[in-house]
Amino acid sequence: MSNTKDILEKHLESFNDVFADMINVLIYGGKETISENDLEDINPKSYYVEDEQIREQERDISKKWTKNNIILSFLGIENQTNIDPKMPFRVIGYEGVSYKYMLANKIPPCPVVTIVLNFSMTKWEKHKTLLEEMTFDEELKPFVNDYKINVIDVAYLSRETVNKFKSDFKIIADYFVQMRETGEYKPMTDKAQHIWELLLLMSALTKDNRFEVQYYNEHREERANMCEVLDKIVKDQAISTAEKMLDDGISIEKIIKYVPLSFAEVSEIAKKRNVVQPV
Numbered sequence: 001m002s003n004t005k006d007i008l009e010k011h012l013e014s015f016n017d018v019f020a021d022m023i024n025v026l027i028y029g030g031k032e033t034i035s036e037n038d039l040e041d042i043n044p045k046s047y048y049v050e051d052e053q054i055r056e057q058e059r060d061i062s063k064k065w066t067k068n069n070i071i072l073s074f075l076g077i078e079n080q081t082n083i084d085p086k087m088p089f090r091v092i093g094y095e096g097v098s099y100k101y102m103l104a105n106k107i108p109p110c111p112v113v114t115i116v117l118n119f120s121m122t123k124w125e126k127h128k129t130l131l132e133e134m135t136f137d138e139e140l141k142p143f144v145n146d147y148k149i150n151v152i153d154v155a156y157l158s159r160e161t162v163n164k165f166k167s168d169f170k171i172i173a174d175y176f177v178q179m180r181e182t183g184e185y186k187p188m189t190d191k192a193q194h195i196w197e198l199l200l201l202m203s204a205l206t207k208d209n210r211f212e213v214q215y216y217n218e219h220r221e222e223r224a225n226m227c228e229v230l231d232k233i234v235k236d237q238a239i240s241t242a243e244k245m246l247d248d249g250i251s252i253e254k255i256i257k258y259v260p261l262s263f264a265e266v267s268e269i270a271k272k273r274n275v276v277q278p279v
Contacts (some may be wrong), residue, residue, distance in 0.1 A: 010060050010061055010079070010201075011197045011200060011201075012168060012169075012194055012197035012198055012200065012201045013060070013061050013077055013079075013169070013201070014041070014061055015167075015193075015194055015197070016036035016037070016039045016063075017036045017167050017193065018167040018168055018169055018194070019036070019039060019061065019063055019075075019077070020034045020035060020036040020038075020039060020167075021165055021166050021167035021169060022077065022115075022165075022167070022169050023075060023115075025161065025164045025165050026115060026152055027113070027115070029164075030161075030164035034065060038065055038066055038067050039063045039064070039065060039066075039075075040063060040064045040066060041062070041063055041064075042062040042063060042064050042074065042098075059076050059078065059094050060076070060077055060078045060079050061076060061077040061078075062074065062075070062076045062094075062098075063075050063076075071107060071108070071110050072110060073110050073111045073112070073113055074098045074102075074110065074111075074112045074113070075112075075113050075114075075115075076094060076095075076098075076112070076113070076114040076115070077114070077115050077117060078090075078091070078094075078114060078115070078116045078117065079117050079119065079205070080116060080117065080118055080119065080120070081119045081120060081205060082120055083118065083120060083122065083124050083126075083127060084127070085126075085127040085133055086127075086133070087116060087127060087128075087149055088127070088128065088129055088130045088132075088133065088147055088148065088149050089130065089133070091114050091116070091147075091149045092130065092147045094114060095112040095114060098112040099112060113150070114149065114150060115150050115152055116149050116150060116151045116152070117152050117154055118151055118152065118153045118154060118155075119154050119155070119176060119205045120155070121155050121176075121179070121180050123153050123156060124151040124153055128148050128149050128151060129146050129147060129148045129149075130144075130145075130146055130147045130148075131144065131146045154172070154173055154176045154177075155176040155177055155179065155180040156177075156180065157173055157176075157177055159177065161173075162174050162177055167193070168192045168193055168194050168197075168198045170188075170190060171187075171188060171190060171192060171198060171226055172198070172201065172202065172205070174188055175202065175206070185208070187226035187229075187230055188226065190226075192226065192229075195229060199211055199229070210230050211230075235260075238259040238260050238261050239261070239269060241258070241259050242255050242259050242261055242265075242266050242269050243269060243273060245258075245259075246266070246269065246270050246273060246275045247273070247275070252266045252267060252270065
C-alpha cells in the first residue's frame, strides 16, 4: 500500500468533528464530552532501531485533547480489517512513545488512550493482551506487567449505539452492522459532511465495489447522502460497461440484460459514440 493511499484512507477519521464524535460515543456513551475545537493533531510517526537500522512506525490517527490550556489526554485510533494477534505489542509501542514524548518535553503526564476498530465480521475475542501471546515460566507471571487493548467490534455495535453517532462515522458503522445482520446494505438518507473522504475509507475497508472511488471523480459534492452517491456510482459503472460492450459490437438488446439501463439510454450512448447497431 502506498503512503499516499494510506494517508487518504485515514483522512475521514482525522477530521476533528468525526474523531470527537467517535470518542464521545465509543468512550463516553454519546455524551458530548470532547469538542472538535479541543483536538490537535500529533505526529503519528515514531522511530526505533532494529538490526542497526532506524525504522519507522506510524499510528493511524493520533490527537491531543486540550482544554483550558491543560492537556487531558493523548488519543489514538487504529483501524483493523482483520484480527492481528500482535496488536497488543503494537499498541504498547505506540503508547510508550507518547509517554516518552511527554517526559522529553516536560509535559505533565496524562493518559494515553488507544481504540482499535475491528472492521471484520468476526468478533475480536482473543489476542487482546500481551500475556495471551506469550509462553513463559508461570513463576514469572506475578512479575510480568500485562497490557490489554481496547477493541471495538464495529459490526457488532448495537443499533442504539450507531444512532448516537452524529458524524459521517455513523454511515460506516451502519454499513457494517447491516452487512453482519442481513448481508445486504440499504444506504441511510443522512447527509454526509465529507463525502469524498467517506468513500475513500469505505473503499479501503470493504470489498463492496459500489464504493470504488474512481467512479466519483466527476461527482464530488460537499454534502450528499449515500443513496444519491451510490446511485451515481452504479449509473456510471453501467454507462462505462455499456460503452465497452457497444465498442465490442454487442447489441443493445443483449447489453440491457446485463446492465441496469433502459433500451433508450443505451441507444443514446450508442448515438453519442457513433456506434451503428446491426439491423
